[in-house]
Amino acid sequence: MSTLTEKIREAVQKVLAEGLAEVVLGYTQGSLPYRNRVTAVNTPEETSKLIWPSFGVLNPANVLHKLKGKKVALISPGCVSRAVVVLCQEGQVKRDEVYLLGVPCPGMLDPSKVRDLGKKILRVEDDFKEKVLVVTSEGEKIVAREELLRQNCLECRHPTPPVYDELLEGEARKPSPSPYQKVEEIEAREVSARWQWFQEAVVSRCIRCYACRNACPLCYCPTCFVDDSRPQWVGKTRDPVDTALYHLVRAYHLAGRCVDCGSCEAACPMDIPLRLLTKKLEKEALSAFSFESGLDPEAPLLLTTFREEDPEDFMITQELKALGKI
Amino acid sequence: MVAAPKKDMIPLPAKIEKVVVETDDGLLKSFYLRLLDEEAQREFKHTPGQFAMLSVAGKGECPIGIASAPSEELIMFTVFRTGLVTDALHRLPEGAIIGLRGPLGNGYPLEKFRGKNVVLIAGGFAVTTLRATLVYLLEHREDYGEITMIYGARNPGLLLYKEELAAWRKREDMKLYLTIDREAPGWDGLVGFVPQITEQVAPSGENAVALVCGPPIMIKFTLPVLEKCGFGPEQVYLSLENRMRCGIGLCHHCNVGPFLVCRDGPVITLAALKRLPPEY
Amino acid sequence: MYYILKREDLRPWLEAINREYTLFVPRTRDGFGPYEGELYLEGKTRLSAKEFFLPWREPLLVYEARPGALPKVVEGPVEKRVVFGVRPCDARGVILIEKVFSPDPFWQKRREATSLIGLVCEEPGTECFCWAMGVNPFSGEGLDLVLVPHEEVYLVKVITEAGKKLLSLSRAEEGGEEAFLSREKEFKAKFPVSPALEKLREKDLMTIYEAPFWEELALPCLNCGACTFLCPTCYCFDVQDEVVGSEGVRVRLPEACMFELYSRHASGHNPRRSPMARFRNRFMHKFKYFLDEYGEPLCVGCGRCNEECPANINLWDIVRAMSEV
Numbered sequence: 001m002s003t004l005t006e007k008i009r010e011a012v013q014k015v016l017a018e019g020l021a022e023v024v025l026g027y028t029q030g031s032l033p034y035r036n037r038v039t040a041v042n043t044p045e046e047t048s049k050l051i052w053p054s055f056g057v058l059n060p061a062n063v064l065h066k067l068k069g070k071k072v073a074l075i076s077p078g079c080v081s082r083a084v085v086v087l088c089q090e091g092q093v094k095r096d097e098v099y100l101l102g103v104p105c106p107g108m109l110d111p112s113k114v115r116d117l118g119k120k121i122l123r124v125e126d127d128f129k130e131k132v133l134v135v136t137s138e139g140e141k142i143v144a145r146e147e148l149l150r151q152n153c154l155e156c157r158h159p160t161p162p163v164y165d166e167l168l169e170g171e172a173r174k175p176s177p178s179p180y181q182k183v184e185e186i187e188a189r190e191v192s193a194r195w196q197w198f199q200e201a202v203v204s205r206c207i208r209c210y211a212c213r214n215a216c217p218l219c220y221c222p223t224c225f226v227d228d229s230r231p232q233w234v235g236k237t238r239d240p241v242d243t244a245l246y247h248l249v250r251a252y253h254l255a256g257r258c259v260d261c262g263s264c265e266a267a268c269p270m271d272i273p274l275r276l277l278t279k280k281l282e283k284e285a286l287s288a289f290s291f292e293s294g295l296d297p298e299a300p301l302l303l304t305t306f307r308e309e310d311p312e313d314f315m316i317t318q319e320l321k322a323l324g325k326i
Numbered sequence: 327m328v329a330a331p332k333k334d335m336i337p338l339p340a341k342i343e344k345v346v347v348e349t350d351d352g353l354l355k356s357f358y359l360r361l362l363d364e365e366a367q368r369e370f371k372h373t374p375g376q377f378a379m380l381s382v383a384g385k386g387e388c389p390i391g392i393a394s395a396p397s398e399e400l401i402m403f404t405v406f407r408t409g410l411v412t413d414a415l416h417r418l419p420e421g422a423i424i425g426l427r428g429p430l431g432n433g434y435p436l437e438k439f440r441g442k443n444v445v446l447i448a449g450g451f452a453v454t455t456l457r458a459t460l461v462y463l464l465e466h467r468e469d470y471g472e473i474t475m476i477y478g479a480r481n482p483g484l485l486l487y488k489e490e491l492a493a494w495r496k497r498e499d500m501k502l503y504l505t506i507d508r509e510a511p512g513w514d515g516l517v518g519f520v521p522q523i524t525e526q527v528a529p530s531g532e533n534a535v536a537l538v539c540g541p542p543i544m545i546k547f548t549l550p551v552l553e554k555c556g557f558g559p560e561q562v563y564l565s566l567e568n569r570m571r572c573g574i575g576l577c578h579h580c581n582v583g584p585f586l587v588c589r590d591g592p593v594i595t596l597a598a599l600k601r602l603p604p605e606y
Numbered sequence: 607m608y609y610i611l612k613r614e615d616l617r618p619w620l621e622a623i624n625r626e627y628t629l630f631v632p633r634t635r636d637g638f639g640p641y642e643g644e645l646y647l648e649g650k651t652r653l654s655a656k657e658f659f660l661p662w663r664e665p666l667l668v669y670e671a672r673p674g675a676l677p678k679v680v681e682g683p684v685e686k687r688v689v690f691g692v693r694p695c696d697a698r699g700v701i702l703i704e705k706v707f708s709p710d711p712f713w714q715k716r717r718e719a720t721s722l723i724g725l726v727c728e729e730p731g732t733e734c735f736c737w738a739m740g741v742n743p744f745s746g747e748g749l750d751l752v753l754v755p756h757e758e759v760y761l762v763k764v765i766t767e768a769g770k771k772l773l774s775l776s777r778a779e780e781g782g783e784e785a786f787l788s789r790e791k792e793f794k795a796k797f798p799v800s801p802a803l804e805k806l807r808e809k810d811l812m813t814i815y816e817a818p819f820w821e822e823l824a825l826p827c828l829n830c831g832a833c834t835f836l837c838p839t840c841y842c843f844d845v846q847d848e849v850v851g852s853e854g855v856r857v858r859l860p861e862a863c864m865f866e867l868y869s870r871h872a873s874g875h876n877p878r879r880s881p882m883a884r885f886r887n888r889f890m891h892k893f894k895y896f897l898d899e900y901g902e903p904l905c906v907g908c909g910r911c912n913e914e915c916p917a918n919i920n921l922w923d924i925v926r927a928m929s930e931v
Binding site: 205 | 636652653662663732733822825826828829830831832834835836844846848857859862865866867881912913914915916917918919920922923
């Protein structure tokens, strides 16, 4: 048992015993060696099912809407804490109604990277530091953790939760020095090649199951624009125009909000690299406004804040100025 | 593969011959339709309680109860303006062509009701298929016992089929109790909710059936009254509504547990309903 | 009738079929596509063969987008096509859906126009449980031909005349019956039908429906459409009118009962408003409503839901809970 798991169970016992929360959201063992599942713990006896996961790929903050009215504690690595912070900023959750049990996060493994290591994966042993032992039907493999990490963990700038009520002891991954490398690879392409990438990697493969939207802790609109029928903004089939519109609007709707927890990408049953869209917008928010989401529940939201010094280079006036017309 | 008889989703073109605005708020209109194909029009045979899918090209289809009786020349629907399709339908003028698919569903087992007293209890615009039923019953008056209708609306302006109501009121071979929720100027009839009026009227459950159509809240409070009057659950008939797409038992949207409203309903006895999950 | 096809004769056969018909094959792990050389035979595809019969977009009507325009019925696909590499679980899915869809003209046309060549798996996938759901992959149910990979050859069983005609395009030779039957026997002995099905049949519907386990099992569920859209037996559909310019088309498309919109009335009332109610409905349909009506569960044990569920919900947790309540 990893020491982190022990610490979590101990802390959760205390949280429940002291009444700091009525229910705790965390992870438990999944049905496959490379899957974990979000779970809720209501009593101290149940804490034994909690683990610190290798494959905690969905953000439990997403479940908060099902537990309205209860005080909820969350096992919170950086991205869970940040998602809750955004929910607080946006008035969806009250800060004093959640208890953040912070965990310095060593990063999560990518289930598909592990799955692809053999025909059948029988067991995975993770030291949460350097190495992962994967037992497959063909034999054992020891793989460097770095090689199996999820892409968003590799690119994570806040493995240690920025906001918490209690922080467990542990060693977090170092913040990524180059979070936008993958985005930049796409950016470097010609416009037509970027469009082609978008069509091939995203649009043509999407089956409109909305797992990405439903997995997102920040997609909480009571009626999503794709579900509206009066007016019907977007068609519902796999028509490329409609599918493209869905993904573009969804990504834009997360601009300045997305905490890059990677739930959308992990949820996608078709393995679409959805994060690249939101990551691109995260990069824009950072470069244009020096803004990172989910760091401070008291801070104003990016898109509802105007400052005089905000850059306006996206506005057409810049072009007109350049042309000497204004 | 066994070739089964085809059940398709192709609507027949129908012309709106007449539109009647039924209520003061304008939210209910009756559409009198005639199928363009003469043979199809002649062969359109339905049982009161059945429904049809009405479709407006570009907007979609929706299920609406058939408000006309089988003997009436035009197929009539009274439509509440509430969603995408009904909204579009309300904008159409007389003479416009829409699509019609039906009749669908089971309808009331009127043969089974022969010789019995029939109590029709309606609230709001759910009266439509009970209008069809009443017209049928009056046409076959000698086959049935006492006929009683209790019909309530929020205010007099929201009562449908006002001319017919006046005519039915004068008849001696049936009893019609009209009620509105609250006192209103010019209204000299009953005042009170449908369940209360039902309690006052106290129809006997002996050799009788009750057909109840109305908003959920009305149904909820009417059922215990009927029970008190001696109506067993197998004597009470309800009509279910659920979102549906096909109307022919394929798309599964309208399921109430294993019961498909379009295929097994919409008419259902209270006894059968009690065995189903409460998903309506 | 049984035949033996050498593995090296597979591609020439596919080429020959492709010359006479439109041939679809599993091209990648994602799913099927027209045969262009690419062939994925390592396991079942993510998207099932269901899409050949319930496509992602089925136009029903076309019309001019002006008031009074009369719609024209869309003629369904009639081009003869052959789908190779259909897993027996997927073929079984077609048979189950057909119990409901046989009166549908679009379904009928697609079925008549399509031949299916089945391919039995080398070994069960990690999350597979077809046998537990009463599927015998060797039976050839729903297929025209069934191939069993065996040592250096494929053992072939001819199911229909159409299948026999297709096989005549290959270099297959008669024989292999004994090997085929012994493989089938081995499979049946090793993998029995789940006793859970019998228990589910006997259980009272409302007892399962009202059981307390649903809340807990549904908690992690995202209510997305992943399981539904990947499932070879889920058949619910939506109908949409799409208008582009002056052209209108009414299309049928897959829909998931997990979606809030699925059961929401125009009034806003929703009989299955809670995420748990929608979750429960999906499994009640598969393992009780359908089972009671048709005698078989609406599941073929392909395991796609287990593999791809974003929340790692496991079907067996649900079946177990339902059958043991």
